[in-house]
Amino acid sequence: MDSTSPTSTASGPLRVLVVDDSAYNRQTIAAILAEDPSVAVIGRAVNGKEALQMAFELRPDVITLDLEMPEMDGYAFLRLLMAKCPVPVVVISSHDDRESVFRALELGAMDFIPKPRRKIGPELRKIADDLRAKIAIVGRLQVVSLQARANDEAARALARGEAEEEAAQPAPEGEEIAEAQEASEAAPEAPEKEVERPLGLLGVAASTGGPPAIQQLLRELPSGLPLAIVIAQHMPARFTRAFAGRLDRMSRFTVREAVDGERLERGVVYLAPGAHDVEILGDPDGPGRIRVREAVGEGTLMPSGDLLFRSGVHAYGSRFCALILTGMGSDGTAGAGVARDGGATVLAEDPETAVMPGMPGSAIAAGVVDQVLGLSELPIAIARFAERCRSGSEEPL
Numbered sequence: 001m002d003s004t005s006p007t008s009t010a011s012g013p014l015r016v017l018v019v020d021d022s023a024y025n026r027q028t029i030a031a032i033l034a035e036d037p038s039v040a041v042i043g044r045a046v047n048g049k050e051a052l053q054m055a056f057e058l059r060p061d062v063i064t065l066d067l068e069m070p071e072m073d074g075y076a077f078l079r080l081l082m083a084k085c086p087v088p089v090v091v092i093s094s095h096d097d098r099e100s101v102f103r104a105l106e107l108g109a110m111d112f113i114p115k116p117r118r119k120i121g122p123e124l125r126k127i128a129d130d131l132r133a134k135i136a137i138v139g140r141l142q143v144v145s146l147q148a149r150a151n152d153e154a155a156r157a158l159a160r161g162e163a164e165e166e167a168a169q170p171a172p173e174g175e176e177i178a179e180a181q182e183a184s185e186a187a188p189e190a191p192e193k194e195v196e197r198p199l200g201l202l203g204v205a206a207s208t209g210g211p212p213a214i215q216q217l218l219r220e221l222p223s224g225l226p227l228a229i230v231i232a233q234h235m236p237a238r239f240t241r242a243f244a245g246r247l248d249r250m251s252r253f254t255v256r257e258a259v260d261g262e263r264l265e266r267g268v269v270y271l272a273p274g275a276h277d278v279e280i281l282g283d284p285d286g287p288g289r290i291r292v293r294e295a296v297g298e299g300t301l302m303p304s305g306d307l308l309f310r311s312g313v314h315a316y317g318s319r320f321c322a323l324i325l326t327g328m329g330s331d332g333t334a335g336a337g338v339a340r341d342g343g344a345t346v347l348a349e350d351p352e353t354a355v356m357p358g359m360p361g362s363a364i365a366a367g368v369v370d371q372v373l374g375l376s377e378l379p380i381a382i383a384r385f386a387e388r389c390r391s392g393s394e395e396p397l
Contacts, residue, residue, distance in 0.1 A: 013040040014135060017058060019051040019077070020044075020066040020092065025115065029064055029092065032128040039135055048072030048080075055085055062088045062135055065109065067100050075107060082108035090134050098242035105211045110134070110355070114236055130236075137208065137328045137356065196266040197287040199226035200319040200389030201280065202382060203312040205305025205335075207234040207327025209355025211243060213375055214325070218251035218269065220379040225386045228264040229253070230278060230290065230312070232303040234327065237275035244271040260292035272303035279311035288315045305359075309335030313342035320344040321385045323378065324369075327359035337368040345385050350374045 016033055018041055020026045030041045042058050045051035047069040055063065063081075067074035074091070081087060091104045091112035101112045113130045206214060210233045235243065241257045247269065248255035258270040258278050264287040272278040273292060281289045291311075295302035309322045309332060322339045324332040326349060336346045348369040351357030363369050373381055 013038050014061045015040050015042045015058070016135060017042060017051065017054055017060040017063045018044045019046075019048070019063060019069075019074075021046050021069040022066070025066065025092070029131070032131055033135065035128070036132050036135070039132070048074060048077030051077055052080055055081060055087060059085075060087060062090065062110075064090050064092055064131070064135075065104075066092055066115075067104060074104060078104060078107040078109060090131070092131075098239050099246065101239065102211055102243060102246050106215070111208050112239075114238075134208075137358075198228040198264055198266040200228075200321065200386060201264065201288070201312055201316045202227050202229045202321045202323060202385075203280075203305075203308045203339075204229065204231040204233075204323045204325060205308060205327070205332035205359065206231070206325035207329065207331065207356065207359060209326035210234070213349070213355070215247060215250060216375060217325075217378060218247055218253060218255070220376065221252070222379070222383055223252040224267075225383065226266055226390050227382075227386050228266060228287070229269040230258070230264075230272070230280065230308060231269065232272045232278060232305045232308045234302060234331070235274045237273070240271050240274040247271070258290050258292055260290065262290055264288045264290065272308075275302050277303045277307050279307050280315040281311070282315040304335075305332035306335035309339045309344075313339040313344040316344070318343035318345075319389050321382065322346045323382070324348045324360045324363050325375075326354035326356045328356050329358050330362035332359055333363045333366050333368065336363050337366060340368050340370070346370050347378060347381055348372050349378065 016039055018026050018029050018033075020029065026044045026046075030044065033039045033041050042060055043054045045054050049072040051063065051065070052072070054060075065074050065077065078089065081089070086108070089109040091101055091109045092115050093101045093112050094115045104112070111134050113127055113134065204214065204217075214231060214233060233240070233243070244255050244257045247253075251269070253267060253269045255269040255271065257273050262270075263283070264270075264280070266287075270278070270290055275295055276292050277295045279291045279293075281291050283289055295304065305324065312320045312322065320339060320342075322332070322336050322344055324336060324347070340346045346363070346369050348360040348363050348371070350372050351361040351364070353374045354360055360369075360372070364372055371381055
């Protein structure tokens with residue numbers, strides 16, 4: 001264990017505990033954070049057992065966490081930390097650990113970034129920028145929401161016997177994904193099948209805290225909704241396919257990563273690929289199509305909720321519903337304004353229940369939201385919107 005004395009005050013730098021069994025990673029992460037004068041690394045731990053002791057003694061403002069460690073791994077650490085001393089946690093994950101990231105988020109981790117590789121280059125610089133950005137927002141994080149959501153997820157997982165399900169269905173490796181994509185691109189196009197046209201479209205924008213919120217939302221939505229659902233969750237490339245697979249196993253819906261040009265289908269959830277934007281292309285004689293394109297934004301604001309909302313109302317009009325969930329920043333606010341002006345319904349998660357209130361709070365402050373609801377109340381409002389689409393009513397919610 002190596003540490004320094006905690007010297008921060010209420011107005012001082014954010015105090016960070018770095019947890020990783022690799023000396024190289026501990027040094028690299030500490031060096032990245034040292035470049036920010038508003039951050040102070042107050043300790044470094046080599047496993048979860050040491051990290052718990054240091055968390056209780058040093059009371060850090062935020063923890064960076066590796067998941068695979070000896071003696072006590074990151075999952076056991078998160079369970080104990082959130083039960084006894086909730087602290088915002090940023091997971092540092094390797095690309096081949098994608099499925100594990102979402103387990104950690106369910107246990108209460110705030111967010112994640114890919115693990116730095118052993119070479120200097122644009123990727124390392126981007127990871128460094130992302131890490132500093134995520135650490136910077138920690139002062140606005142609602143830790144109690146993380147703890148409550150972690151407890152809810154743990155109860156659900158126990159009821160489902162989720163551990164056995166996960167062991168039976170491992171996430172695909174990066175090389176396997178790349179090979180599958182290449183094979184798909186090389187194969188001749190199959191005849192386009194008939195799809196059941198959605199009567200309405202739900203667009204969802206989320207960022208920090210979004211994956212567990214989206215899981216809960218999809219679990220609680222009733223089956224048989226006459227809607228297609230498109231989700232823009234701010235997430236790095238290579239992680240969204242594993243997230244889509246996890247959602248598909250846990251919900252009543254068919255969930256998949258969106259593919260450029262595919263037609264919207266009733267009862268299907270489309271997750272925007274990481275580092276790409278999605279927009280809805282209108283189709284007068286059909287259900288509409290998804291366009292996937294490389295994102296032009298920077299940092300964590302990819303994919304764009306604004307673009308999804310603007311294009312969604314253009315294609316579906318009053319049969320479009322825009323939903324803004326937890327997240328930092330203001331993505332979704334401008335698009336929600338356009339959607340509302342076009343006759344769409346706009347919903348926002350209550351900032352009091354959101355892990356990060358920035359995105360819903362921004363839209364609420366702009367006056368572009370029809371209803372503000374807690375996460376557990378949103379499925380009722382969405383079901384009501386779906387029934388309005390089914391009946392052909394133009395009446396607002």
